[in-house]
Amino acid sequence: MSQAIAHLYEVDPNADIFNLADDQIANVMAYTVAFDVYNRVQLELGRVFEKLKYAPSVIQERLAQALDYIMVVVNRSMEKVRSGSVQRSMREIASSALQDALTVFSES
Numbered sequence: 826m827s828q829a830i831a832h833l834y835e836v837d838p839n840a841d842i843f844n845l846a847d848d849q850i851a852n853v854m855a856y857t858v859a860f861d862v863y864n865r866v867q868l869e870l871g872r873v874f875e876k877l878k879y880a881p882s883v884i885q886e887r888l889a890q891a892l893d894y895i896m897v898v899v900n901r902s903m904e905k906v907r908s909g910s911v912q913r914s915m916r917e918i919a920s921s922a923l924q925d926a927l928t929v930f931s932e933s
Contacts, residue, residue, distance in 0.1 A: 829856035859899040862922045898922045
């Protein structure tokens with residue numbers, strides 16, 4: 826959650842944490858899910874990258890790409906839920922984003 830709030834302030838420096846608009850609340854929820862998925866991806870892929878003896882700079886680059894990808898996937902899913910076109914739980918969104926990221930980045 827702290828990562829999500831910090832990210833909110835990066836994106837919207839004037840945000841008032843005690844008086845968030847509906848869109849800001851939705852963004853914090855999406856960021857929370859995205860960072861949770863990202864932390865899981867770090868655990869899974871970090872081991873793989875280390876076993877394959879990637880240089881630390883390559884590992885950081887791949888993990889940064891994974892975070893960007895996860896943010897996009899989660900935000901798109903959340904937009905669909907908010908629009909009412911899809912009924913999915915946060916758990917389903919997180920699970921799907923995790924599977925997608927592991928599939929995409931384990932083949933890198």
